Amino acid sequence: MITRDIDSFIALAAGLPVVAPTCARAVFMVSPDGFRLAEQSARDNRYMAMGEAVDEACALAEHRALQAAVRRVLPVTVFPGDAATPDAVFPNNVFATAPGRYLVGHMRHAVRRREAERADIRAYFKQTLERREIDLSLQPGVCELTGSLVIDRARGIGFCGLSERCDETGARAMHEAFGLNVTLLFDLADGEYHTNVVLSVLASRAVAVASSGFADARVPEAVAALYGGQALRLDARQKAEYAGNCITLAEDALFLSQRAHDSLDAGQRGQLADWGFTLHVVPMPMLEKAGGSLRCCVGEVF
Numbered sequence: 001m002i003t004r005d006i007d008s009f010i011a012l013a014a015g016l017p018v019v020a021p022t023c024a025r026a027v028f029m030v031s032p033d034g035f036r037l038a039e040q041s042a043r044d045n046r047y048m049a050m051g052e053a054v055d056e057a058c059a060l061a062e063h064r065a066l067q068a069a070v071r072r073v074l075p076v077t078v079f080p081g082d083a084a085t086p087d088a089v090f091p092n093n094v095f096a097t098a099p100g101r102y103l104v105g106h107m108r109h110a111v112r113r114r115e116a117e118r119a120d121i122r123a124y125f126k127q128t129l130e131r132r133e134i135d136l137s138l139q140p141g142v143c144e145l146t147g148s149l150v151i152d153r154a155r156g157i158g159f160c161g162l163s164e165r166c167d168e169t170g171a172r173a174m175h176e177a178f179g180l181n182v183t184l185l186f187d188l189a190d191g192e193y194h195t196n197v198v199l200s201v202l203a204s205r206a207v208a209v210a211s212s213g214f215a216d217a218r219v220p221e222a223v224a225a226l227y228g229g230q231a232l233r234l235d236a237r238q239k240a241e242y243a244g245n246c247i248t249l250a251e252d253a254l255f256l257s258q259r260a261h262d263s264l265d266a267g268q269r270g271q272l273a274d275w276g277f278t279l280h281v282v283p284m285p286m287l288e289k290a291g292g293s294l295r296c297c298v299g300e301v302f
Contacts, residue, residue, distance in 0.1 A: 002158075002175045002183040006222045009184040013226055016155040016181055020099075022204040023153075023248055024300035026075040028124070029067060030091045034083025035059035037290055045193050045291040047240070058286040063089070066282050066297060073249045073280070077124065085115045089287065090296040093147035093165075093194070095121055097302050098178050101132040105145040106173075108165050112144075113137065129301070134177045141169025146300070147194035149174050149183075153302060154204035158183030159223065161195035161214070184222075187215035196245060196295055199223065203248040206230035206275050210239035230275055238263040242293035249298070252276055257294045258283040 003009050035056040070076050081088050088094075094115045096103045102125035107113045116137045125131045136143055143149075148166035150159045158180045160171045168185065175183040189212060192198060198213025199220075207227050211220040212235070224231035234243050241263035246256035254277040261281045272279065282294060 001181075002172055002185060004185045006184070006218055009182060010222055010226060012182045013155070013157050013184075016157060018154040018204060020154050020156070021302065023250055024074065024302055026077070026301040027070055027249065028077045028079065028091065028095070028121075028299040028301060029063070029297055030079045030088045031081045032056065032059040032063050032089040032287065033081035034086065035081070035089070035286075035290075036083065036086045046191050047197070047242075047291040052289055054289055055286060059089075062282075062284050062287050063297070066284065066294065069280055069282050070249060070255065070298065073253050079118075079121055079124075085111065087112050087290065088115045089290065090147075090292045091115070091121075091299045092196075092296060093144040095125070095299055096145040096178075097125070097131065097300065099302060101134055101177075102126075102129070103145060103174070103177050104133070104135045104137050106137045106139060106141060106143050106170055108142050108144065136170070136173050136177060139169070139173050141171070141173055142167050143170025143174050144194065145174065147196050147296065149178070150195050150199050150201055151178065151180070152201045152204050156181035159195060159199055159201075160185050161188040161192070161198070162186065163188045163193050165193050184219070186219045189213050189215050194296075197242070198239060198244050200244055200246050200295065202232075202246075202254060202275070202277065203251050206232065208232040208234060208244050208246055210234040210236070210244045212236040213239055213244070232268055232271060242288060245293040245295040247295040247298055248277070252278050253280055254278070255280045255282065255294055255298075257281070257288060259285065259288060260293060
C-alpha cells in the first residue's frame with residue numbers, strides 16, 4: 001500500500017515484523033574528483049554554500065577519511081568522480097539496491113541525469129553483483145531514490161517526502177521497484193529538497209527526525225510513535241547542521257559528520273547510547289558545502 005492517509009499507514013506499518021537485515025552489507029561511493037558546486041542543483045537546494053570557495057584537495061582528503069571510517073564496519077567500493085558531474089559525490093540519489101536488483105533514479109536536473117548514464121557503475125551492479133536493472137530514469141515521474149525515500153529495510157516501510165526532487169508518480173515507481181510493504185507519502189516543508197535531510201531510520205528501531213522539515217506536523221509525530229517514541233528530535237538548527245543526514249551501517253554503528261555530531265546536546269547523545277548506538281564521526285566541512293552530508297555520500301548494497 002502507498003498512501004497519504006496517516007491512520008491507514010500506521011494501521012498496516014505497526015504490525016509489520018522484522019524479516020530482513022536492518023543495515024547494508026556493503027557500500028559504494030563516488031570520489032569528489034574535480035569537486036565544485038553545481039549551479040543547477042542550487043536552484044532547489046538551500047543547503048549549498050554557493051558563496052563560498054571550495055577546494056578539491058580538501059574534499060578528496062575528507063572523502064578518503066570517510067572511506068577509511070566506513071571500511072572499519074563494511075566493505076567499500078569507490079568509483080572515480082568527474083568534474084562534469086559535480087554532484088556525483090552523492091550517489092545514493094542516483095543508484096540504489098534491493099535484494100537481487102538495482103535501481104537507477106530519475107533525476108530532476110540534467111547535471112545529475114548524466115550520472116545515471118555511467119556505464120561503469122551500471123556494469124558494477126549488473127555484471128559484478130549480477131543484479132537485475134530497474135531503470136526508473138525511463139519512467140515519467142521524478143524520483144531521486146534514497147534522497148527522497150527513507151526506508152526501514154527490515155520491515156519494508158517507506159517514508160517518501162514530495163518536493164521538486166520527487167513527485168507522486170516517481171514515488172509510486174520507487175514503492176514498487178523497492179518492493180515495499182507500505183509507503184507513506186507526505187509533503188516536505190517549503191524549501192526542503194530531500195527527505196534524508198529531515199529523517200533517518202536508525203537500524204529499524206529508532207528514528208532521527210526534524211519536525212520543521214515536514215509540511216504537516218502530524219507526519220513526524222506518527223513516525224516517532226511508530227518507533228515507540230525512540231525518536232531523536234532535531235530542531236531547525238540541528239537539521240541545518242545535517243544531524244538528520246546520518247546513517248546506521250551496522251546494528252550498533254551510527255555514522256554522522258562532525259558538524260552534525262557537534263550540534264547534538266549531551267542528552268541527545270545519551271539517548272543514542274541508550275538505544276545501543278556508537279557514534280562514528282567524520283569531519284566533512286568541505287564536502288558539506290555541496291549541500292549534502294555523510295548519508296548522501298553513502299550508497300547502500302543490500
